[in-house]
Amino acid sequence: xxxxxxxxxxxxxxxxxxxxxxxxxxxxxxxxxxxxxxxxxxxxxxxxxxxxxxxxxxxxxxxxxxxxxxxxxxxxxxxxxxxxxxxxxxxxxxxxxxxxxxxxxxxxx
Numbered sequence: 001x002x003x004x005x006x007x008x009x010x011x012x013x014x015x016x017x018x019x020x021x022x023x024x025x026x027x028x029x030x031x032x033x034x035x036x037x038x039x040x041x042x043x044x045x046x047x048x049x050x051x052x053x054x055x056x057x058x059x060x061x062x063x064x065x066x067x068x069x070x071x072x073x074x075x076x077x078x079x080x081x082x083x084x085x086x087x088x089x090x091x092x093x094x095x096x097x098x099x100x101x102x103x104x105x106x107x108x109x
Contacts, residue, residue, distance in 0.1 A: 007032075010074060019072060023057050027065040028074065030054035031089055045086040 010028050013020050030051045035044045052062035066087075070077035076090040 013072075013074060017072065019068065023055070023061050024065050024069060026055035026057055027051060027062055028069060031075065031091075035089075035091070042090070044089040044091075046089060047086045 010025070014025060031044060031046070033054055034046050034051070035041070038044060048059060048062050048066065051066070052059045055062060055065075057065070066075070066077045066079075066089075069075045073092055076088075076092055078088040080087045
């Protein structure tokens with residue numbers, strides 16, 4: 001996954017996807033910061049507490065946003081219930097749209 005594909009996707013989603021709010025953006029950007037710090041590896045291994053702290057949201061809000069972002073197709077979130085192993089995050093872009101919009105509605109400005 002390339003960085004230039006992920007940012008337009010979330011920006012497009014924030015503009016047109018009524019399900020996303022500021023907490024989703026905060027969590028997504030916290031994940032992006034961690035991904036950057038880890039050198040843009042194929043996937044990110046992180047703990048919800050770390051993500052919540054970076055996003056400046058509660059742990060419950062973080063879990064909800066991670067689940068929503070997974071459900072809505074922005075990330076792939078595989079929760080880890082082992083305290084020694086972080087949850088696995090992959091940033092997704094829908095394979096059916098070469099512009100990286102992944103099936104989100106395209107609306108003219």
